[in-house]
Amino acid sequence: MHVYLNTRVSLFKSRLWPEAQVSELIDVSDAALPGLLERRGLRQLAGGYADDDPRSLEARIVAILLEETRILLRPLTGAARQFLLYWIGRFEVSNVKSLIRAKMAGESASATAARLLDLGYFTHLDADALMRAEDVAELMRRLERTTYAEIVRNARQAFEESHDPFILDATLDRAYYDGLIRRARAIEPEAGPGFGRLMADLIDRLNLVWLLRYRFNYGLPPAQVYYLLLTPGYRLVPSLLRTLVGHDDLAAVLAGLPEALARPLVGAAAIPEVSARLERVAMDHAGTLLDRDGHPLARALAYLILRESGLRDLRGILRGRRLGLPTGDIRLAAGV
Amino acid sequence: MFKAKPMLKVELLCLASETQEMALLLARHGGFGPAGKAGVASGEHYRELYLEAAARLDKIMEYCGHHDAAPIPDDAIAPNERELAGINHRLQEIWQACSGCHEQETRMAEEKERLAMLRETYARLSTLAVDPARLLRRDGLLDTRLGQIPAGNLKRLGDALSVAGYLLTVFDRAGDQAFVVVAGPRSEDGQAANRLGGLLTQAGWRDLPVPPELRTDPSVAARYLESEHGRLEAMVADHCELRQQHWQQHALWLRQAAVLLTLARPLAESSLLGLSGKGQLAVFSGWVPEGAAGALKEALAERFHGRYLLVTHAPGPEDTGKVPSLLTYPAWLRPFTGLVKSYGVPRYGEFDPALLFAFGYVLLFGAMFGDVGHGAVLLVGAMLLHGRLAWLRWVGAAAGLASIGFGLLYGSVFGYEALIAPVWQSPMHDPTRMLWLAVAFGAGFISVTLLINIYNRLSAKRPGHAFLAGDGLAGLVFYLAAIAGLSGLLAGEGAGVLSAVTAGLALIAMATWAGREASGPVGERLVVALVESLETAINLFANTLSFLRVAAFSLNHVALTLAVFTIATGLDTMGHGVAVVLGNIVIIVLEGGIVAIQALRLMYYEGFSRFFAGDGVEFRPLKLVLQEKRSGA
Numbered sequence: 001m002h003v004y005l006n007t008r009v010s011l012f013k014s015r016l017w018p019e020a021q022v023s024e025l026i027d028v029s030d031a032a033l034p035g036l037l038e039r040r041g042l043r044q045l046a047g048g049y050a051d052d053d054p055r056s057l058e059a060r061i062v063a064i065l066l067e068e069t070r071i072l073l074r075p076l077t078g079a080a081r082q083f084l085l086y087w088i089g090r091f092e093v094s095n096v097k098s099l100i101r102a103k104m105a106g107e108s109a110s111a112t113a114a115r116l117l118d119l120g121y122f123t124h125l126d127a128d129a130l131m132r133a134e135d136v137a138e139l140m141r142r143l144e145r146t147t148y149a150e151i152v153r154n155a156r157q158a159f160e161e162s163h164d165p166f167i168l169d170a171t172l173d174r175a176y177y178d179g180l181i182r183r184a185r186a187i188e189p190e191a192g193p194g195f196g197r198l199m200a201d202l203i204d205r206l207n208l209v210w211l212l213r214y215r216f217n218y219g220l221p222p223a224q225v226y227y228l229l230l231t232p233g234y235r236l237v238p239s240l241l242r243t244l245v246g247h248d249d250l251a252a253v254l255a256g257l258p259e260a261l262a263r264p265l266v267g268a269a270a271i272p273e274v275s276a277r278l279e280r281v282a283m284d285h286a287g288t289l290l291d292r293d294g295h296p297l298a299r300a301l302a303y304l305i306l307r308e309s310g311l312r313d314l315r316g317i318l319r320g321r322r323l324g325l326p327t328g329d330i331r332l333a334a335g336v
Numbered sequence: 337m338f339k340a341k342p343m344l345k346v347e348l349l350c351l352a353s354e355t356q357e358m359a360l361l362l363a364r365h366g367g368f369g370p371a372g373k374a375g376v377a378s379g380e381h382y383r384e385l386y387l388e389a390a391a392r393l394d395k396i397m398e399y400c401g402h403h404d405a406a407p408i409p410d411d412a413i414a415p416n417e418r419e420l421a422g423i424n425h426r427l428q429e430i431w432q433a434c435s436g437c438h439e440q441e442t443r444m445a446e447e448k449e450r451l452a453m454l455r456e457t458y459a460r461l462s463t464l465a466v467d468p469a470r471l472l473r474r475d476g477l478l479d480t481r482l483g484q485i486p487a488g489n490l491k492r493l494g495d496a497l498s499v500a501g502y503l504l505t506v507f508d509r510a511g512d513q514a515f516v517v518v519a520g521p522r523s524e525d526g527q528a529a530n531r532l533g534g535l536l537t538q539a540g541w542r543d544l545p546v547p548p549e550l551r552t553d554p555s556v557a558a559r560y561l562e563s564e565h566g567r568l569e570a571m572v573a574d575h576c577e578l579r580q581q582h583w584q585q586h587a588l589w590l591r592q593a594a595v596l597l598t599l600a601r602p603l604a605e606s607s608l609l610g611l612s613g614k615g616q617l618a619v620f621s622g623w624v625p626e627g628a629a630g631a632l633k634e635a636l637a638e639r640f641h642g643r644y645l646l647v648t649h650a651p652g653p654e655d656t657g658k659v660p661s662l663l664t665y666p667a668w669l670r671p672f673t674g675l676v677k678s679y680g681v682p683r684y685g686e687f688d689p690a691l692l693f694a695f696g697y698v699l700l701f702g703a704m705f706g707d708v709g710h711g712a713v714l715l716v717g718a719m720l721l722h723g724r725l726a727w728l729r730w731v732g733a734a735a736g737l738a739s740i741g742f743g744l745l746y747g748s749v750f751g752y753e754a755l756i757a758p759v760w761q762s763p764m765h766d767p768t769r770m771l772w773l774a775v776a777f778g779a780g781f782i783s784v785t786l787l788i789n790i791y792n793r794l795s796a797k798r799p800g801h802a803f804l805a806g807d808g809l810a811g812l813v814f815y816l817a818a819i820a821g822l823s824g825l826l827a828g829e830g831a832g833v834l835s836a837v838t839a840g841l842a843l844i845a846m847a848t849w850a851g852r853e854a855s856g857p858v859g860e861r862l863v864v865a866l867v868e869s870l871e872t873a874i875n876l877f878a879n880t881l882s883f884l885r886v887a888a889f890s891l892n893h894v895a896l897t898l899a900v901f902t903i904a905t906g907l908d909t910m911g912h913g914v915a916v917v918l919g920n921i922v923i924i925v926l927e928g929g930i931v932a933i934q935a936l937r938l939m940y941y942e943g944f945s946r947f948f949a950g951d952g953v954e955f956r957p958l959k960l961v962l963q964e965k966r967s968g969a
Contacts, residue, residue, distance in 0.1 A: 109387065134428075
């Protein structure tokens with residue numbers, strides 16, 4: 001299993017776009033763009049470049065990720081396989097959220113269907129039946145009879161009491177990542193420190209960004225913010241989180257962070273900046289892990305993280321080009 | 337029986353104003369399966385209305401507990417879009433009334449459960465040395481609440497409350513619910529909301545009503561619970577009556593609506609698949625079995641008198657993989673087709689494995705479970721199956737007969753080997769021979785599956801795959817050459833140059849094909865070619881060895897009966913009889929179940945997976961059948 005997965009990941013590594021190639025994508029002419037995408041193995045995106053529907057681009061990116069995950073899943077069994085399946089389940093949780101939002105907005109079933117991602121092999125939900133639920137309460141009860149019962153149950157109870165879409169969204173997110181942490185903890189002893197580091201980068205970033213957003217954008221009290229965070233996290237341990245949620249401004253929170261998290265955030269003044277900087281650090285760690293010898297599952301996860309981030313950058317560039325934004329702006333947004 | 341029926345591709349043009357009638361005629365004819373792209377905006381809207389209405393009708397019928405429907409009159413016509421919208425609207429109104437009741441019923445059921453828990457909780461609360469009335473006083477120093485939350489949220493809520501200076505204590509648990517006291521310092525303005533926000537709501541908190549007199553007079557709680565219980569019972573009774581009223585009030589109309597929706601269904605289905613058009617013309621595209629085309633032409637001519645154009649032609653290369661498979665079977669084979677379909681549907685033109693499955697499955701089962709007595713019990717047991725399991729009756733009976741047949745060969749009746757003389761031999765008398773026979777059967781079976789796959793690939797006009805792939809001719813040549821070489825080695829005559837060279841060349845052909853088929857850069861192709869060809873080669877032999885289980889289970893069967901007799905021998909006459917009967921029951925139920933699964937596994941994984949992708953499309957004609965019950969999520 002290890003040899004096959006490692007070889008697969010090493011081969012997949014050539015699909016990641018180095019900065020120079022991303023830069024070329026910004027500078028190339030419109031006529032040459034589909035050819036360039038095709039040469040770099042993104043035939044799926046090349047075909048749809050002229051498409052006016054931005055969602056189809058997202059759907060195609062997800063299709064690429066699903067296909068590559070399916071290949072990486074082949075040699076995996078047991079808890080490692082469960083973890084990767086759950087990891088890719090994010091897209092279906094996103095479908096669950098789309099279904100709920102559509103139902104809240106009273107959208108028609110066909111409009112809702114257009115929003116949903118086609119997950120093919122990874123589909124668990126009968127979206128057709130779910131779309132035809134009469135209201136949010138009925139939808140949630142139906143969802144509780146699916147594989148996402150664990151994630152939806154708490155959200156339904158909270159929503160019934162409050163009818164607050166924010167609570168619903170936050171509870172769903174937290175429940176999903178709680179499940180991810182649980183599955184990761186089960187394989188961390190075997191998958192090694194590299195895997196733990198990837199999870200720490202992801203979970204600590206989410207925790208910090210949620211904390212800042214809930215506390216200072218939504219003005220929630222510290223106790224409620226703490227309840228919405230992922231505990232136990234990694235470097236942001238519960239005792240530290242309890243202290244951090246009590247601070248009254250962003251600077252104080254950042255000052256209270258452990259050294260490893262505080263270093264890249266020196267001078268950060270806004271929440272998006274905090275998120276972007278931590279994401280950059282996480283990508284650097286994933287890149288280093290991918291280049292080194294390590295546990296194949298950790299390398300596979302690093303690859304998937306980098307691939308997803310890379311594809312989303314490409315999406316940004318393609319959208320920017322389609323909207324006719326100046327090259328400088330696209331370059332700035334893409335970070336090249 | 338070995339292939340799907342020949343199909344004709346159909347394009348049927350008609351006036352757009354007559355699409356509902358045309359769809360209805362096609363459904364009544366029952367031989368037209370829509371296929372291809374759909375693209376009529378009004379059709380999509382019609383379909384959307386139909387689906388909404390059908391889902392609502394299902395829910396209403398399920399809620400009311402009625403599934404009966406009126407028959408469809410021969411001259412009934414389908415509703416038009418406006419009528420369908422009207423039906424949908426009325427169904428929405430009825431369902432809104434029903435769902436309100438349904439939601440309330442669910443809540444009442446939860447409330448009843450909660451009351452049952454409260455009863456126990458109050459009993460414990462009354463024994464605490466705490467006066468709840470004082471505890472919950474609004475003018476006290478403490479902001480205290482009694483409530484229940486899902487037990488899974490306890491730890492997180494406790495930690496979160498500690499951030500606000502609150503303390504959480506569990507004083508009782510029932511099921512997945514925990515009953516807790518939450519207490520913290522009352523703030524100066526008396527408002528805890530600022531410190532807790534929506535925290536408790538988020539944790540699924542529900543207040544626990546505590547009668548103020550609970551401490552002073554425990555019977556108050558009992559009276560409170562009784563009155564709550566009575567109130568709920570009354571509400572439930574009211575709702576049952578309301579449900580009945582709903583049904584009585586709308587029953588006639590709902591039955592008519594079910595018929596109208598059934599009539600609307602053909603057009604709704606076509607709107608998803610096969611119905612396109614522009615302006616005043618509509619086109620139904622799809623497939624018709626060659627044998628049913630004549631009847632369709634007659635029906636069209638009779639109803640539309642030339643106001644249509646029907647074009648039919650045989651499927652071409654561009655239709656590969658799109659032609660639906662219409663599979664028909666004799667009655668005796670049909671019970672087995674469910675097990676084949678649970679694996680997949682054969683593609684049009686592919687070999688249909690139903691017959692091979694039926695014989696293979698029964699043969700393997702009999703070989704692994706050969707006993708006249710056990711087979712007879714299975715036969716009788718299978719014939720008694722009814723209801724949901726009735727479809728298994730003939731499969732079970734065939735397995736029982738095979739078991740009896742092999743029992744005669746093995747000379748075994750309920751494990752007794754002295755009652756009848758074996759026609760062949762008992763498995764235990766020469767286990768090695770049994771194992772060799774099982775492997776030989778496996779090699780033959782796998783060779784047959786490879787031959788079928790070659791046929792399938794050639795039918796699909798993929799000669800490269802048929803000849804060079806690991807599951808094609810190259811794989812078969814490699815497999816047979818390797819078997820010949822291994823046989824020579826085991827016989828002490830050496831592998832033989834011819835076998836080695838043939839196997840090597842076949843392996844190279846397999847690797848070349850795998851590399852050619854792989855996508856990606858050269859390095860990736862090389863790895864894929866190497867890994868996949870080796871994997872194919874190894875799998876062929878691993879799969880052959882899988883058939884050892886046929887011999888192993890036949891031996892196991894004898895060994896189990898021996899174990900039963902060993903236990904029985906140490907007991908008195910009564911005990912002996914009981915042990916033999918119980919032992920045989922265990923063997924029939926447990927071993928019979930395991931062998932049934934193992935035979936299925938062998939057929940699926942060592943057989944089907946080699947030649948049968950199961951990704952064919954079943955021919956689904958438009959039909960006029962009353963609304964099927966749709967499942968939920």
